[in-house]
Amino acid sequence: MKKILSIVIPAYNVEKYLERSLKSFEVKEILDSIEVLIINDGSRDNTEIIAKKYCEKYPGTYILYNKENGGHGSGINYGIRYATGKYFKVVDGDDWLNTEELPQFIDILKKTDTDIVATDYLCIRDGTDEVLQEKYCTGSREQYGQVADMTKGEVRHVIKMHALTIRTSILQQNSIHIDEHCYYVDCEYITYPIPYVKSVYYYHKFIYMYRLGRNGQSMDIKSMQKNRLQHRRVLDSLLVFYKNLENIPQGSRRYIENCIGQVVENQFQIYISMGTDKTIQQELREWDTSLKKQYPQVYRAVYKKSITLLRKTNYRILPVGAVIYKIIKK
CATH class of the missing domain: 3.90.550.10 (Spore Coat Polysaccharide Biosynthesis Protein SpsA; Chain A)
Structure with missing residues (x-):
């Protein structure tokens, strides 16, 4: 059977x-x-x-x-x-x-x-x-x-x-x-x-x-901070996959953009949680600027209001966001 x-x-x-x-x-x-x-x-x-x-x-x-x-x-x-x-x-x-x-x-x-x-x-x-x-x-x-x-x-x-x-x-x-x-x-x-x-x-x-809620779970924010380069590795793999897409229906392409957009949102979450580090603000600005230039459709597939606000302020409010994030997560 x-x-x-x-x-x-x-x-x-x-x-x-x-x-x-x-x-x-x-x-x-x-x-x-x-x-x-x-x-x-x-x-x-x-x-x-x-x-x-x-x-x-x-x-x-x-x-x-x-x-x-x-x-x-x-x-x-x-x-x-x-x-x-x-x-x-x-x-x-x-x-x-x-x-x-x-x-x-x-x-x-x-x-x-x-x-x-x-x-x-x-x-x-x-x-x-x-x-x-x-x-x-x-x-x-x-x-x-x-x-x-x-x-x-x-x-x-x-x-x-x-x-x-x-x-x-x-x-x-x-x-x-x-x-x-x-x-x-x-x-x-x-x-x-x-x-x-x-x-x-x-x-x-x-x-x-x-x-x-299990200790050491990969989606726990402390684990994500520790393993943020691995998260970037996965995101980079997804972007290469997206770049190489050929002849697929528009509906499927839009869905894939949304999938990758959610990974971008997770990457932002890592940056926001670390935002009191001065080097993080510059790293975020350079990374997101590159994303907008190379993958504009994926860039636009990010819908969280907090990320939209960060982008509009040229990421200057990142330290404030980090403080608010820590208060919320306590």
Whole structure:
């Protein structure tokens, strides 16, 4: 029986969280329809032992791949290489899926033939399981239960990794490859396949449970400050990808601009959080001026009012923004 969904779990030192993640897929009625590819990225804890327990219990569903450490992107690349399911979904090793909704979700994937199925997700506080925020895959409620045409500009909101389930053949047949040994590559994963995507189905259920507040999480602002050169590396890769786009529909191009625009906004967030450093203001000015010159469409795809205000003042209010940012984040 062909698998309907390949769930790929890049896992590095997640012994504290992996049990919950793997158990969330343990639904008898769907085990024959899914495969769970656990990509052990050179973990030094008990990640492998926990994964093996599920592989031995469900050998036709859970599959373990051990590899040298290569970062989150290498785990996704491994998954793309070995996935056999009709659809492909990445679940980080410290996150999980909504067990109660999985049977109906698999049924939807069996029936649909769209390139992407977009779903809602919840942000969950680490340690308490408090729901911090409900995240929706579209801002237009009328799109739920409908198919949107990417090429015609009908997909107006960026579909984040946690909301994305994509046809496996799109990734494999177009040699989608994500940067390795680098953080923040989720942005590449959701952007690189878009030239090959036409249809998106919107499913109005919370499927993904996204853990927030874990110490050392890459999207924590202190981690982003520390790894800001890696964030720039990913942004630069995305801009090169954009520069080399040829003969794609305007709707797809505009969507890609919005994807990269959100990465630019994250880069601004790093600069703003460090804005009391005098050298940062000059670095930001030079970087954003270069962006405007080389990639004007991406430059204009940034919509945050705080960034618009920074640009209008020639970044002079950056130190003030940094102080306000620190107050808000306390």
